[in-house]
Amino acid sequence: xxxxxxxxxxxxxxxxAMGGAVSLGIPRIIQEAYAAGKPAKISLSKDDxxxxxxxxxxxxxxxxxSSEPNQAKTLGTGYAFxxxxxxxxxxxxxxxxxxxKGISGNKVYQxxxxxxxEAISLKPNVVSIxxxxxxxxHTLTSNYTxxxxxxHNDLDALLKRTKKQLPGVKLIIGEPFAVAGIKAVDxxxxxxxDEYRRAARTLADRHGAVFIPYQTVFDKAQKLAxxxxxxxxxxxxxxxxxxxxxxxxxxxxx
Amino acid sequence: xxxxxxxxxxxxxxxxAMGGAVSLGIPRIIQEAYAAGKPAKISLSKDDxxxxxxxxxxxxxxxxxSSEPNQAKTLGTGYAFxxxxxxxxxxxxxxxxxxxKGISGNKVYQxxxxxxxEAISLKPNVVSIxxxxxxxxHTLTSNYTxxxxxxHNDLDALLKRTKKQLPGVKLIIGEPFAVAGIKAVDxxxxxxxDEYRRAARTLADRHGAVFIPYQTVFDKAQKLAxxxxxxxxxxxxxxxxxxxxxxxxxxxxx
Numbered sequence: 001x002x003x004x005x006x007x008x009x010x011x012x013x014x015x016x017a018m019g020g021a022v023s024l025g026i027p028r029i030i031q032e033a034y035a036a037g038k039p040a041k042i043s044l045s046k047d048d049x050x051x052x053x054x055x056x057x058x059x060x061x062x063x064x065x066s067s068e069p070n071q072a073k074t075l076g077t078g079y080a081f082x083x084x085x086x087x088x089x090x091x092x093x094x095x096x097x098x099x100x101k102g103i104s105g106n107k108v109y110q111x112x113x114x115x116x117x118e119a120i121s122l123k124p125n126v127v128s129i130x131x132x133x134x135x136x137x138h139t140l141t142s143n144y145t146x147x148x149x150x151x152h153n154d155l156d157a158l159l160k161r162t163k164k165q166l167p168g169v170k171l172i173i174g175e176p177f178a179v180a181g182i183k184a185v186d187x188x189x190x191x192x193x194d195e196y197r198r199a200a201r202t203l204a205d206r207h208g209a210v211f212i213p214y215q216t217v218f219d220k221a222q223k224l225a226x227x228x229x230x231x232x233x234x235x236x237x238x239x240x241x242x243x244x245x246x247x248x249x250x251x252x253x254x
Numbered sequence: 255x256x257x258x259x260x261x262x263x264x265x266x267x268x269x270x271a272m273g274g275a276v277s278l279g280i281p282r283i284i285q286e287a288y289a290a291g292k293p294a295k296i297s298l299s300k301d302d303x304x305x306x307x308x309x310x311x312x313x314x315x316x317x318x319x320s321s322e323p324n325q326a327k328t329l330g331t332g333y334a335f336x337x338x339x340x341x342x343x344x345x346x347x348x349x350x351x352x353x354x355k356g357i358s359g360n361k362v363y364q365x366x367x368x369x370x371x372e373a374i375s376l377k378p379n380v381v382s383i384x385x386x387x388x389x390x391x392h393t394l395t396s397n398y399t400x401x402x403x404x405x406h407n408d409l410d411a412l413l414k415r416t417k418k419q420l421p422g423v424k425l426i427i428g429e430p431f432a433v434a435g436i437k438a439v440d441x442x443x444x445x446x447x448d449e450y451r452r453a454a455r456t457l458a459d460r461h462g463a464v465f466i467p468y469q470t471v472f473d474k475a476q477k478l479a480x481x482x483x484x485x486x487x488x489x490x491x492x493x494x495x496x497x498x499x500x501x502x503x504x505x506x507x508x
Contacts, residue, residue, distance in 0.1 A: 077326035092479035225346035243343035
């Protein structure tokens with residue numbers, strides 16, 4: 001039968017044969033996180049410009065002194081750097097340009113304010129956006145008065161604008177996430193924060209974006225190690241958490 | 255299973271399934287680089303402390319303000335960070351501690367000077383050393399008078415000392431490498447520099463270390479993209495080059 005010669009099938013049998021070593025569990029949890037409705041993967045093309053946009057999780061300490069793509073300094077040390085370096089490694093023939101323009105503390109309206117200069121003008125073919133945790137968090141900490149409706153409407157407008165100004169752009173929307181019970185993330189977050197996650201997913205569907213289910217990924221990762229292994233404060237990923245995110249992000253492209 | 259997110263394994267299977275797209279070529283070149291005499295892989299154990307030591311290629315802009323392991327700041331943005339983050343991602347159950355103590359400009363005698371404080375005292379179970387390019391390069395640029403015999407003897411002594419002070423330590427030696435014809439790396443490097451590469455390999459064999467054949471890896475990578483894609487100056491890897499190195503390094507552990 002054909003499946004004896006199907007490598008994926010073979011891997012499945014191997015997995016069954018070797019049983020559940022804990023260290024082998026990560027890919028499975030990412031696969032599971034996508035199980036409910038995985039979208040078609042984005043195909044990268046030659047000369048594609050890939051833009052990561054968002055808040056501190058995307059920023060991850062990047063230098064703001066330069067706009068040069070594909071540089072360690074300008075990519076930061078988070079998931080954008082990890083995913084970007086993987087793309088450059090996998091596709092040496094494609095002449096990819098990877099930019100990170102995340103800025104710590106940003107909410108969606110702040111992305112909109114700098115969208116022309118730090119998104120559209122780069123002429124990206126792939127735009128990956130992770131935004132929303134501050135749109136909620138700052139209502140608790142910084143007297144920010146935006147609501148989930150503000151977040152929804154602002155992000156909806158930003159995505160419309162992006163598609164209009166960059167015809168054919170391939171969109172990736174990351175799910176805002178938090179790990180409950182760690183430092184900043186206390187009971188006051190719920191259930192309000194969940195609405196931001198749902199808004200992001202709704203808008204991804206509406207605009208034909210690939211959706212990265214980071215919340216599910218972090219939820220499932222806690223089966224393998226405690227939440228603090230993946231995020232020190234419930235919001236910002238550790239090195240392991242960033243690599244986890246990059247793994248989930250890379251599932252969205254081929 | 256791990257191989258879903260091990261790019262090498264994954265691409266191998268993909269390659270089987272899809273045929274030879276150019277972008278899938280990288281893992282094959284790394285496999286080829288190891289083809290002549292691949293050593294047994296190092297097994298990581300629970301609570302292992304992993305130390306990356308070396309020069310600027312290892313340093314890669316790490317912060318010297320802290321000794322905390324597993325932090326983006328202290329791991330830099332090079333192959334040590336990329337390989338370390340992959341280990342933390344693959345092995346959430348193992349409580350690994352990953353340190354980077356590389357310092358720009360170091361030659362092997364400078365490693366020896368700081369070995370007690372920045373290697374032995376960390377009680378590493380795995381010690382990965384990449385050193386040698388400056389031991390040669392600085393003879394051209396900085397009036398350094400050490401020879402390949404100096405390099406050989408100093409590294410031999412350092413490895414003996416390491417094994418004596420850290421019984422059972424697992425050693426990894428990286429091959430010094432350069433990409434000929436790019437900026438700093440001109441005809442004056444050859445054939446003299448090749449002797450340093452050979453000395454590193456000889457000492458790895460003598461001391462039972464896993465040897466990472468970085469020169470072969472960079473040589474083969476130039477079949478896929480020009481040398482400047484992997485290193486801007488012939489010595490320091492680009493983001494893609496760092497990820498290439500991390501890929502080769504990760505082949506040494508399981």
